[in-house]
Amino acid sequence: MTTVVQVENLRKSYGAKVAVADVSFAVERGEIFGILGRNGAGKTTSVETLAGLRRADGGSVRVLGVDPRKDPQAIRTVVGVQLQEARLPARITVIEALHLFASFYPDPADPEELLGMLGLTEHRGKQFAKLSGGLKQRLSIALALVGNPQVAILDELTTGLDPQARREVWDLVERVRDSGVTIILVTHFMDEAERLCDRLVVIDEGRVVAAGSPAELIRGGNDERTFRMRLPDGAADQFDLIGSLADVHTVIAVEDEVEVTGSTHVLPAVILALAESGIVPDEIRTMTRTLEDVFVDVTGHAPEEELAA
Numbered sequence: 001m002t003t004v005v006q007v008e009n010l011r012k013s014y015g016a017k018v019a020v021a022d023v024s025f026a027v028e029r030g031e032i033f034g035i036l037g038r039n040g041a042g043k044t045t046s047v048e049t050l051a052g053l054r055r056a057d058g059g060s061v062r063v064l065g066v067d068p069r070k071d072p073q074a075i076r077t078v079v080g081v082q083l084q085e086a087r088l089p090a091r092i093t094v095i096e097a098l099h100l101f102a103s104f105y106p107d108p109a110d111p112e113e114l115l116g117m118l119g120l121t122e123h124r125g126k127q128f129a130k131l132s133g134g135l136k137q138r139l140s141i142a143l144a145l146v147g148n149p150q151v152a153i154l155d156e157l158t159t160g161l162d163p164q165a166r167r168e169v170w171d172l173v174e175r176v177r178d179s180g181v182t183i184i185l186v187t188h189f190m191d192e193a194e195r196l197c198d199r200l201v202v203i204d205e206g207r208v209v210a211a212g213s214p215a216e217l218i219r220g221g222n223d224e225r226t227f228r229m230r231l232p233d234g235a236a237d238q239f240d241l242i243g244s245l246a247d248v249h250t251v252i253a254v255e256d257e258v259e260v261t262g263s264t265h266v267l268p269a270v271i272l273a274l275a276e277s278g279i280v281p282d283e284i285r286t287m288t289r290t291l292e293d294v295f296v297d298v299t300g301h302a303p304e305e306e307l308a309a
């Protein structure tokens, strides 16, 4: 694997406000790498520093071996940035915006190809102000890619979109990754990160508080499993039997279901023991942790909770 972005002990303050206290991570070529955190956690400052748009106070940043502090111009040709809100003149059309941005780069992508890839061909003549939220986001992704970057930074790209438009944008992001672009995805949406990211870091109050793949973080050394089942009438008195099994830690009634928590083998152990008593559960549901649960565990806050300024 090739490391395309290496950030080590990054620090950045705005006056007395410490935006980034200590952030380190590495992004490998061809992955979708997530930077997760609440509003104000220091995500945007981190990615703007690696894109050469802000100067770090300390630590080291390398993008394909280049230091953005020393050579911001070189960084601009390899890193494409999708801005949080596209700031474009109201009357510029989709195709005009692409040609304008293409003119800033030595070796730009073909605007027509980008239109096709992002499903914008039929909207090419529409003015920016008249585009729906989803189309504006597609255009902003296209603008981030127009310089033919090796790394694209996509910042909060599905904020304000309806569920259908979000799913379309997610498909697009995967298509962009499949075309060979490494993607850094900044988000505070845990479902988005879980669905798209190969690996990610959670940043809170300017520090990395968790790192890994979504699956690793969800497993997170926590080998406890929980499931719920509905037992046939008359079988509810099996609590003692279930509770006596070595793999079972707790067994409780939740409404008309039985909730069992235990080791990784708890489910087959319980089902087998019940079967030996001639009982077959009517319904079984495993209770899986999500990235949102991990986020709350490592930060102590919900993802949508804002940090005090």
Ligand SMILES: Nc1ncnc2c1ncn2[C@@H]1O[C@H](COP(=O)(O)OP(=O)(O)OP(=O)(O)O)[C@@H](O)[C@H]1O
Pocket: 014, 017, 018, 019, 020, 037, 038, 039, 040, 041, 042, 043, 044, 045, 046, 308, 309
């Ligand atoms: N130019 C600035 N001047 C002063 N403070 C700033 C500036 N930019 C960001 N901050 C502050 O630094 C902290 C980190 O901001 P940053 O934008 O990096 O966080 P974020 O996680 O990206 O949040 P958001 O999603 O809201 O942009 C916040 O407290 C923010 O108010």
